[in-house]
């Protein structure tokens with residue numbers, strides 16, 4: 125490989141609801157050109173000074189029947205996507221590097237071909253849209269006169285949640301892909317309504333509330349996540365607005381201890397018809413966190429019954445990092461290493477989410 129040359133490392137094809145996606149990972153920022161060819165239908169991607177890393181097709185997609193590559197003069201690489209039927213390029217973009225990997229994404233949808241009348245037309249692709257950075261609101265639970273729960277050795281939830289909020293903020297900002305706001309920056313009391321307002325006023329694209337649990341049973345341990353889904357909200361708002369009913373719901377999933385803040389926040393979110401809370405995102409978080417720490421054995425994603433998934437573009441989730449009432453878990457939660465690992469897992473989940481549902 126020539127000095128300074130780029131390299132195609134891997135790619136994946138997959139289906140979204142109405143489109144198929146080609147995602148190519150490269151060692152450097154790609155210098156590329158995309159054109160559309162007909163008879164047969166195909167997309168041609170030309171990459172300047174790029175080597176082919178001997179990679180195989182990953183995944184499958186309804187509209188993409190094949191991926192081929194040709195080594196061109198001057199170390200250029202051509203990748204050809206064979207497309208099943210007439211199509212248009214819905215959008216294409218590159219993502220800022222993540223762990224030094226650059227990604228080029230092309231979404232294809234079925235329909236009238238662009239420049240269908242010309243054979244082998246070169247399509248002037250519309251200018252790249254500037255990708256807007258998603259704004260993440262991180263809400264450190266409790267604060268000020270509300271200490272939250274108290275740990276086995278006396279640690280305070282409000283202190284822990286603030287420390288995690290700052291760590292997550294830092295990891296998010298280091299990716300260069302996000303803007304971050306904190307609902308509180310220090311040990312002050314902010315009521316639940318105000319927290320949601322702060323996120324809304326800032327037009328946040330995601331709201332993450334950070335908490336830690338406690339339980340009378342000091343053996344209880346593990347990470348869990350709460351979400352509500354949009355479609356269920358009217359019915360659930362009614363139910364949740366009634367304190368007894370809400371308590372009943374929580375009883376069903378065997379939650380005690382730190383329920384008042386959870387319940388109140390969820391009620392608030394629902395009453396304000398906060399939209400698009402995402403069960404999908406919650407699963408994503410559990411998937412990323414699972415290798416890093418213990419997950420609550422029973423119902424780690426609570427309110428699964430609320431799960432009516434729509435396209436979630438503004439998900440909100442409430443994370444219970446673990447049980448401070450558990451001696452071992454309290455120690456773990458307080459450790460710098462665990463804080464960093466959990467924060468990184470959460471940020472990976474956020475990355476996955478916004479790759480799937482980019483902010484327009």
Ligand SMILES: [Zn+2]
Nearest residue numbers: 265335336385
């Ligand atoms: Zn809490």
